Amino acid sequence: MGFIERTSAKCKDCYRCLRECPVKAIQVVQEDNSPEMHVKIIEDRCILDGKCITVCPQNAKQPRSDTKTVKTMLSRGYKVAATVAPSFAALLPLVDPLKLPTILRKLGLAMVSETAFGAELVARAQRKLLEEGKRPYITSPCPAVVNLVERHYPEAIPYLTPLVSPAVAHARYLKSVDPDLKVVFIGPCVAKKEECTRPDAALSVDVALTFRELWSWVEEDNIDVEALEASDFDPPYPDLGRLFPTEGGILKAAGITSSMVSSDVVAISGIENCIEMISYITSGQATVDLVDLMACNGGCLGGPGAANELNIFARRQRLLDYWQSRRPEPTGGDKQAGEPSDALPESQLRRTYRDKKHKPVEVPEEAIREILAATGKYTPEDELNCGACGYHTCRDKAIACYMGYADPVMCIPYMRQRAESMANLIVSAIPSAIFVVSRDDRILEVNRLAQLLAKQSLHDLIGESIEHIFPPELCSKLRQLVDDEDVFRGLMVLDDRWFDVTIFSEPTQRVKVIVLTDKSKEIQDRERLSQLRNETLGRVEQVINKQMQVAQKVAGLLGETTAETKGTLSQLVKILKDETSNAIGRGEVSGSED
Ligand code: SF4
Ligand code: SF4
Structure with a gap:
C-alpha cells in the first residue's frame, strides 16, 4: 500500500503534481475503463518528499493516515512513547509549545520525548566521522534525500553518511531504556512513514504520524487545548539538537564549523538544489567536505505534514524562541541538557544503503519519433519543450508515453491547436x-x-x-x-x-x-409551392365537376332523384377534395387531367 493516497473524485487532471514532482514519479492513466485520465504515483520512483501533496490545488493527495494504528496500540494496552520532531514548536497551531506534552499524555501516550536528543546522538557521530578524515560526506537525516540517492542517483551512495536518522536513533535509545515500548514518531515528514519500514531501521520507530494527522486526532477527540496546562517533555533533554529542522541544523548540533574542516561545509535545502549538488559531487568537481541536504525548502520547517500555515520565516522565529527559552542553565533555560555521548552504542547508529535504481529502458528512436509525430511534432522546431505536460522536454514526454507513464493527449499546445482547428472547421463549414x-x-x-x-x-x-x-x-x-x-x-x-x-x-x-x-431561397420555394398547390387544386376542382356531371347522367339513367344524386355527388366532391389535398401533401398530383 502506498504512503500517499489520492482522492480521484477531487483530481482534475491539471498535471500540477507531475510538473512539480522532481523525479517524475507520477503516471497519468485511464482507470476502470473510465474515459478520464487520472494521476497515480509510481511507488518505486517516488522519493516521498510530499511535494505533490502541498502543490495540489484540489487537495486531492494526502499522506496515508496511520492514526488508527496508534489508537489500536493504545487500545491493546501497549505502552506507547512519542518521539516528537524538533520542528513541533514551529509547525503546530499552539501558542505555547509546551502544551503538546499535555495533549499527547491526554491522548494516552505513556512517554513524550524530543527527537532532538536523537539528533544530538547523530550529530556527534557525524563529527567523529569527519574527524576520522573521510570526505566529502552527504548527511543522511532526511529520508527523502536518502530515497533520492538510492532510487535516482545511486552513484552518490558512497558519499552518504552511514548513519541512521535522529528519529531512528532516538527510538532505539528509548527502546534501550524500556524494550516493551512502542514508539510513534510525530513530525512534518511523509518520508518518515516509509523510513520506519526499512530493514536498517528495525527496532526503532513503529509508526510515523504527521503533525497534521496528530491535529486531526486532537480535533476529533474535542480536546479543549485552551483549557490545558503546559507540561514538560520526559527527559533526557536536548539543547542544540532543537535547531536540527533548520538548514544546516546537523552542523549546529554537532558544533561543526568550516574552520574544523579543510575546505567547506554547505547546507542546502529544496530538492532541485539537492539534485544539483549531488550531481556536482559525483562529477568529482565539488571541493566541499560536508554537505547537509534537506529535501524541503527551508529544511523540515517546510515539511508537507505541517499543521499551520505560517511562512518559513515565522516558523524559524518560533523555533529559535523555543530553543532560546530552553537553553540549559546557567544561560537562563530551565533544564540541564542530557549527555548523549554514551547513550547508544555506535553500532546502533550505523546503517547501509542499497542501489534501488531501475535499469534505464532502451527506447528505440523510431518509437520516440512516432510518438512525437502523434502530437504534430515532425521537426526539432515543432518540439516546444514548454513543460506544460509536466515533462521538461517533448522527448522526455515521448519516452514516458513509451513506458506507459504518460499519454500523447497530455500535450496541451497540441490539444489546444486541435480543438481550435476543429472549432474553426465547424464554424467555417x-x-x-x-x-x-x-x-x-x-x-x-x-x-x-x-x-x-x-x-x-x-x-x-x-x-x-x-x-x-x-x-x-x-x-x-x-x-x-x-x-x-x-x-x-x-x-x-x-x-x-x-x-x-x-x-x-x-x-x-x-x-x-x-x-x-x-432563408430567401426557402421562402421563394415555399411561395412557388403554394402557387403550385392553388393551381393544382383549381385543376382538381375542374376534374371533380366533370366527374359530377358524368355521375349525374349515370344517376339519371338509373332513375334516382336529382336530390339524392346531388347529395351523393357533394359528398363525392368533398372526399375527392380531401384526397386531392392529401395527395398534394404527399406530392402525388402531377397537374395533368388525364
Ligand atoms: S495537482 Fe495532481 S492530484 Fe491535484 S488535481 Fe492536479 S493532477 Fe490531480
Ligand atoms: S512525493 Fe515527491 S517524488 Fe513522490 S510523487 Fe509526490 S512529488 Fe513525486
Missing part, C-alpha cells in the same frame, strides 16, 4: 454567417460567410461597430439582450434577402453572437 460582437458592440470575430455577407475583408471587419454593418432593427435587438439567458430569434430582411436571425450571449467569453441564415 456552418451554412450561416457568424458575427461575434463585444460588449461595446464591436466585431471581434467572423466566419467566411459573414465576410461574404458584409462584403468586407476580415481585416476591415474586426473592430468595426455593428452600426456600420447591420440595419438599426438588428442593432437594437442586439442591445436589448440584457440577460445572459436571453435569445432573440426572428426573420429579417437584409440586403433584399430574408434571413433567419439568432442573437444570443456567451457569458463566459462576455460576448454576443449573431447567426444569420439566408
Whole structure:
C-alpha cells in the first residue's frame, strides 16, 4: 500500500503534481475503463518528499493516515512513547509549545520525548566521522534525500553518511531504556512513514504520524487545548539538537564549523538544489567536505505534514524562541541538557544503503519519433519543450508515453491547436454567417460567410461597430439582450434577402453572437409551392365537376332523384377534395387531367 493516497473524485487532471514532482514519479492513466485520465504515483520512483501533496490545488493527495494504528496500540494496552520532531514548536497551531506534552499524555501516550536528543546522538557521530578524515560526506537525516540517492542517483551512495536518522536513533535509545515500548514518531515528514519500514531501521520507530494527522486526532477527540496546562517533555533533554529542522541544523548540533574542516561545509535545502549538488559531487568537481541536504525548502520547517500555515520565516522565529527559552542553565533555560555521548552504542547508529535504481529502458528512436509525430511534432522546431505536460522536454514526454507513464493527449499546445482547428472547421463549414460582437458592440470575430455577407475583408471587419454593418432593427435587438439567458430569434430582411436571425450571449467569453441564415431561397420555394398547390387544386376542382356531371347522367339513367344524386355527388366532391389535398401533401398530383 502506498504512503500517499489520492482522492480521484477531487483530481482534475491539471498535471500540477507531475510538473512539480522532481523525479517524475507520477503516471497519468485511464482507470476502470473510465474515459478520464487520472494521476497515480509510481511507488518505486517516488522519493516521498510530499511535494505533490502541498502543490495540489484540489487537495486531492494526502499522506496515508496511520492514526488508527496508534489508537489500536493504545487500545491493546501497549505502552506507547512519542518521539516528537524538533520542528513541533514551529509547525503546530499552539501558542505555547509546551502544551503538546499535555495533549499527547491526554491522548494516552505513556512517554513524550524530543527527537532532538536523537539528533544530538547523530550529530556527534557525524563529527567523529569527519574527524576520522573521510570526505566529502552527504548527511543522511532526511529520508527523502536518502530515497533520492538510492532510487535516482545511486552513484552518490558512497558519499552518504552511514548513519541512521535522529528519529531512528532516538527510538532505539528509548527502546534501550524500556524494550516493551512502542514508539510513534510525530513530525512534518511523509518520508518518515516509509523510513520506519526499512530493514536498517528495525527496532526503532513503529509508526510515523504527521503533525497534521496528530491535529486531526486532537480535533476529533474535542480536546479543549485552551483549557490545558503546559507540561514538560520526559527527559533526557536536548539543547542544540532543537535547531536540527533548520538548514544546516546537523552542523549546529554537532558544533561543526568550516574552520574544523579543510575546505567547506554547505547546507542546502529544496530538492532541485539537492539534485544539483549531488550531481556536482559525483562529477568529482565539488571541493566541499560536508554537505547537509534537506529535501524541503527551508529544511523540515517546510515539511508537507505541517499543521499551520505560517511562512518559513515565522516558523524559524518560533523555533529559535523555543530553543532560546530552553537553553540549559546557567544561560537562563530551565533544564540541564542530557549527555548523549554514551547513550547508544555506535553500532546502533550505523546503517547501509542499497542501489534501488531501475535499469534505464532502451527506447528505440523510431518509437520516440512516432510518438512525437502523434502530437504534430515532425521537426526539432515543432518540439516546444514548454513543460506544460509536466515533462521538461517533448522527448522526455515521448519516452514516458513509451513506458506507459504518460499519454500523447497530455500535450496541451497540441490539444489546444486541435480543438481550435476543429472549432474553426465547424464554424467555417456552418451554412450561416457568424458575427461575434463585444460588449461595446464591436466585431471581434467572423466566419467566411459573414465576410461574404458584409462584403468586407476580415481585416476591415474586426473592430468595426455593428452600426456600420447591420440595419438599426438588428442593432437594437442586439442591445436589448440584457440577460445572459436571453435569445432573440426572428426573420429579417437584409440586403433584399430574408434571413433567419439568432442573437444570443456567451457569458463566459462576455460576448454576443449573431447567426444569420439566408432563408430567401426557402421562402421563394415555399411561395412557388403554394402557387403550385392553388393551381393544382383549381385543376382538381375542374376534374371533380366533370366527374359530377358524368355521375349525374349515370344517376339519371338509373332513375334516382336529382336530390339524392346531388347529395351523393357533394359528398363525392368533398372526399375527392380531401384526397386531392392529401395527395398534394404527399406530392402525388402531377397537374395533368388525364
Ligand atoms: S495537482 Fe495532481 S492530484 Fe491535484 S488535481 Fe492536479 S493532477 Fe490531480
Ligand atoms: S512525493 Fe515527491 S517524488 Fe513522490 S510523487 Fe509526490 S512529488 Fe513525486
